[in-house]
Amino acid sequence: MFKIKLNIEPRLLPSAGAILSVSFFALAIALLAASLIFLTYDIKPVEAYRLFFKGAFGSWYAISETIKRTIPLLLTGIGLAFSFKASVWNIGAEGQILLGAIFGSWIALFSGIPAPFLLIAMFAFGFLGGAVWALVAAVLRSKLAVNEIITSLMLNYVAANIVLYLIHGPWKGQGARGFAYTDTFPESAWLGTIGSTRIPYATLIIGIIIALICYLLISRTTLGYEIRVVGNSIRTARLVGINDFKIALLAMFVSGGLAGLAGVGEVSGIHHLLRHPSHISLGYGYTAIIVAWLARNNPLAVILTAFFFGALVSGGDALRVSLGIPFQLVYVLNGLILFSLIASERLTSYKLSFQRKNEKERR
Amino acid sequence: MQKRKEIAVAFEGVCKKFPPNILANDYISFEVEKGTILAILGENGAGKTTLMNILYGLYQPDEGKILIKGKPVQISSPQKAIELGIGMVHQNFKLVETNSVIENIILGLSSVPFFEPVRKIQKKIEEMSKRYGLKIDLAAKIWQLSAAEQQCVEILKALYRQPEIIIWDEPTSVLTPKEVNDLFLVLRKMKEEDKTCLFITHKLKEVMEISDQVTILRKGKVVGNLITCQTTIEELAQKMIGQKISFSFSKKKEKLTEKGEIVLRMKEVDALGDRRLMALKNISFEVHQGEIVGLAGVTGNGQRELAETIIGLRQVGKGKISINGVDITNSSPREIAQQGVAYIPEDRQFALVSLMSIAENFRLRDYNKLPFAKGLWFDWNIVLEHAHQMIDTYNILPPLPQMPVRLLSGGNRQRVILAREFVQNPKLIIASNPTAGLDVGGAETIFQLFLEMQQKGAGILLISGDLDEILVLADTILVIFRGEIIGRKKGKEEGWTEKDRTDLGLMMGGVKLESEVKNSV
Numbered sequence: 001m002f003k004i005k006l007n008i009e010p011r012l013l014p015s016a017g018a019i020l021s022v023s024f025f026a027l028a029i030a031l032l033a034a035s036l037i038f039l040t041y042d043i044k045p046v047e048a049y050r051l052f053f054k055g056a057f058g059s060w061y062a063i064s065e066t067i068k069r070t071i072p073l074l075l076t077g078i079g080l081a082f083s084f085k086a087s088v089w090n091i092g093a094e095g096q097i098l099l100g101a102i103f104g105s106w107i108a109l110f111s112g113i114p115a116p117f118l119l120i121a122m123f124a125f126g127f128l129g130g131a132v133w134a135l136v137a138a139v140l141r142s143k144l145a146v147n148e149i150i151t152s153l154m155l156n157y158v159a160a161n162i163v164l165y166l167i168h169g170p171w172k173g174q175g176a177r178g179f180a181y182t183d184t185f186p187e188s189a190w191l192g193t194i195g196s197t198r199i200p201y202a203t204l205i206i207g208i209i210i211a212l213i214c215y216l217l218i219s220r221t222t223l224g225y226e227i228r229v230v231g232n233s234i235r236t237a238r239l240v241g242i243n244d245f246k247i248a249l250l251a252m253f254v255s256g257g258l259a260g261l262a263g264v265g266e267v268s269g270i271h272h273l274l275r276h277p278s279h280i281s282l283g284y285g286y287t288a289i290i291v292a293w294l295a296r297n298n299p300l301a302v303i304l305t306a307f308f309f310g311a312l313v314s315g316g317d318a319l320r321v322s323l324g325i326p327f328q329l330v331y332v333l334n335g336l337i338l339f340s341l342i343a344s345e346r347l348t349s350y351k352l353s354f355q356r357k358n359e360k361e362r363r
Numbered sequence: 364m365q366k367r368k369e370i371a372v373a374f375e376g377v378c379k380k381f382p383p384n385i386l387a388n389d390y391i392s393f394e395v396e397k398g399t400i401l402a403i404l405g406e407n408g409a410g411k412t413t414l415m416n417i418l419y420g421l422y423q424p425d426e427g428k429i430l431i432k433g434k435p436v437q438i439s440s441p442q443k444a445i446e447l448g449i450g451m452v453h454q455n456f457k458l459v460e461t462n463s464v465i466e467n468i469i470l471g472l473s474s475v476p477f478f479e480p481v482r483k484i485q486k487k488i489e490e491m492s493k494r495y496g497l498k499i500d501l502a503a504k505i506w507q508l509s510a511a512e513q514q515c516v517e518i519l520k521a522l523y524r525q526p527e528i529i530i531w532d533e534p535t536s537v538l539t540p541k542e543v544n545d546l547f548l549v550l551r552k553m554k555e556e557d558k559t560c561l562f563i564t565h566k567l568k569e570v571m572e573i574s575d576q577v578t579i580l581r582k583g584k585v586v587g588n589l590i591t592c593q594t595t596i597e598e599l600a601q602k603m604i605g606q607k608i609s610f611s612f613s614k615k616k617e618k619l620t621e622k623g624e625i626v627l628r629m630k631e632v633d634a635l636g637d638r639r640l641m642a643l644k645n646i647s648f649e650v651h652q653g654e655i656v657g658l659a660g661v662t663g664n665g666q667r668e669l670a671e672t673i674i675g676l677r678q679v680g681k682g683k684i685s686i687n688g689v690d691i692t693n694s695s696p697r698e699i700a701q702q703g704v705a706y707i708p709e710d711r712q713f714a715l716v717s718l719m720s721i722a723e724n725f726r727l728r729d730y731n732k733l734p735f736a737k738g739l740w741f742d743w744n745i746v747l748e749h750a751h752q753m754i755d756t757y758n759i760l761p762p763l764p765q766m767p768v769r770l771l772s773g774g775n776r777q778r779v780i781l782a783r784e785f786v787q788n789p790k791l792i793i794a795s796n797p798t799a800g801l802d803v804g805g806a807e808t809i810f811q812l813f814l815e816m817q818q819k820g821a822g823i824l825l826i827s828g829d830l831d832e833i834l835v836l837a838d839t840i841l842v843i844f845r846g847e848i849i850g851r852k853k854g855k856e857e858g859w860t861e862k863d864r865t866d867l868g869l870m871m872g873g874v875k876l877e878s879e880v881k882n883s884v
Binding site for chain 1: 676696731
C-alpha cells in the first residue's frame, strides 16, 4: 500500500524566486475565486480581467492614472515601513495624510508666501502636520504605555472631522456656493504635472528618492541598526543602551511626516483645494499598511508594492465604469487578491513536498 | 524470586523526527513494570522529554507503538492520556497564575459540578494532600506561591485525575535539597500504592537515590536498561555521556597568591522587584581581579534582580555599587558596559537579536564605534570580516555570518554571546546560569572560556542555580535567599569538600549557619 506523506520543512532563508512564485500562485488563486463571482453577474471572467488590465496599464492614460494612485501610497508606505521596522505600529496614516492636507491648504490659502517658496512651505508644514499628529500616539505609547495601534487609529476619525469642520465652517470657500470645500488654491500652489497627464512629478521624484534614502538609512547606518534592534527586541536594545524612546518617537515622526507629504501632494497636485476627507484620501492610509507589509518593510520594495496597489485601484475604477457593475464588486476583487497574497506569505517560509512512502520500506 | 509483575507501559520502536532532520527518538523500545520507579536518564537533547510528550499525547510518534497494560493504544491527546490513567507533572508549570490552587487543580475536568464546583471538591483534595504529605493553601493564588509550592499544585493536579502512571519531567530542577527529599517521599508513597513513576532527570545522584530501574537515552537511542542497585554512578555517567570522561570537570587552579584589585564592590544595596516589593536587601560583597565568585541559590531568590541592578537595568534603591573604584550607582547600561562589564544573561534571547544575522549580533555592543561605524555609516566589509574571525575563534556552527541567530542551536547561540562579550577583555563578567540547556560537551567549552578569562584577570560573578557548576568554578561562594546574602564560603587550596556542599545546600534552603555569617567580609 502506498501512503503519501506531506512534508513541511522550514526554509532557512526564503529566496527571491520562492517569494515570487508563491506570490504568483496566490494571485492566480484569487483571480480564480473572483471569477466565480463575475460569473454570477453573467460577466466573462476573462473579459473582466482584460478590462481590468487595460484600465491599469492599457494606455498611456491608464498608466498615468495608475501612477497617480501610486504616489500617495508610495510616500505613506515608505513611512509605515520605516515605523514597522522599529515595531512601532502606526495605523493612523489616514489621519496623518489629512493633517498634511490641512497644513498644506492653510499655507496655500492664507499665508501669502510668494510664489517660489509657497510650495516648499506647504510641503514643510504638511510634513510637520502629519508628524506632530503621529507624535501624539508615540508620546502616549512611550510615556504611559498606551497602545499606539488604538490611539493612532482613533486619531484618524478626529482628523477627518477636523477637515469636515474646516470645509463646512471657517474655511468654506466664497465661490463654493452650497458645496463644502475651500476656495481653489492660487496657481502658485499647484504642483506641476508631467505633460498632459495628471501625474505631479515632484511628489513622484520625492517618493523615489525618499525610498532610496530610507533604504540606505535602515540598512547602512548606525541609526538604522538601532531601529532594527529596537524593532526586534526592546529588551535587548535597552541592555546595550539604545534609547528606545527616541527611536519610537523618530519612527512615528518620520512615518507621520511622510504621510503628511502625501496629503499635501493630493491637495496641491490633484484637487487644488481642501475637500471632503474621503475624496482627499481614497483610504490610502489604510492601503499603505498593506503596501508596507507586502514589501516586508523594505522601502525599496515599497516602490513595487505601491505601484501594484495603484494598479489595483485604477484597474478597478475602469472595470466599474466600463461594465457598470456595483463598485463593491471591485472591492471584493481587491480584497480577494490581498487576502490570498497575505495568506500565502507563510508559504514562503516553509517548503512543502510530497513524499511517497512505501509500506515495505518501513523498518 | 519474585513473580514477574504486570507491564504498565511498553514502548515498541517509537520514532519521532523533527524537521529538518533531527531524530529525537530513534526506534525506542523498553518496558516498565507496574509499581516501579523508573528513571529516564539523559543529557539535554537526548530525547527524554520528547518521548514523555508522546506518552502524554502531546506529540504523535512517526512510527512505533505504545502499549498500556499490554494493549496497544493510540494516545491522540492529553485528554486521552488521562483517560488511560497517565498523569504528567510538567517541568515548566502549566498553571493559571491569577487563579487559585483549587481552581487550577480542577481546571479541565469533565466531572466538575456546574454550580459551586470548588466547595464540593475541596474535601477530596484536602484528603488527598494529607495522604501524600503535600501541604498547601488551596485558596492561595498561583502567583503568590514559590516554585516548590507551584510544583505541589502540579502534583495534586496530576494526582486528582487518579493516574496509574505518572510522568515526572525533571521535577527537582526548581527545588532545594530539602524539598527534593520531600518530593521523594511522595514518590515512595506512590510506589507503595503500586503506581508506576517515570522520572526524567539528568542528575545522577537522584537516579541512585530514588529509582528502582534506569533507562538511559543518548541522542534519541536507548543505550542502557539497568537495575539501579546493580550499577554505579560512574557507570551511569559514562553511559549517559558516551565517552570515558573524568566524572567531574576538574578545574586547574592557578594558586591565587594574592588577591587582585577589587573590580566590583556592592555596598548595602537594596532594590525593588517587578512587583514593587523588596527584591534585594542590604547586599554587600566584592569581586576581585582574577576571582570567580559563585552566587548560589534556588532560582527566583533575587538573582535576576541582582544582575540587572549591576548592569544598570534596575534602579538601586539604597546603597552603592562601584566598578574599578568608579561609582556607577544608577548609571545607564551603556556607561556601565563601558567600564568593561560583560553580561551573560540566562535568557539568551535577551542578549541576542534573534532575527538578525550572526554578524550583526557580533557588533551589538560596539555598533556605533570604530571600526564598525565611521560617523553615521557603518562598514559591512569590516562587520563581515570581524564575524568570520569570531566564528573561527569560537568555533560557531554553521560558520555563516549572514545566518539569523534564531536558527542556531543553544550552544552556538551561547558562544555567539560569549564571543561578543569577551572579545574586549572585560574586567568584570556577570554570568547567569551560563550552561543552562547545554550538553556536557557544550558546558565544558563554556567552563574553559570562563577560566581563560579568569587567567586574563577578569573578575567573574557566576550566578547559578546549579550547585555543581558553582563548586567546579568558584573561588568564593555566596548564597542568596529571598534577596539576602545569607552565607559565604571562601575557597581553600584543597578545593570544596562534601561538608561545604551540605552547608551550601542547607543555606540554599534558607537555613542560616551562624559560623558562615560571621566569617563574612
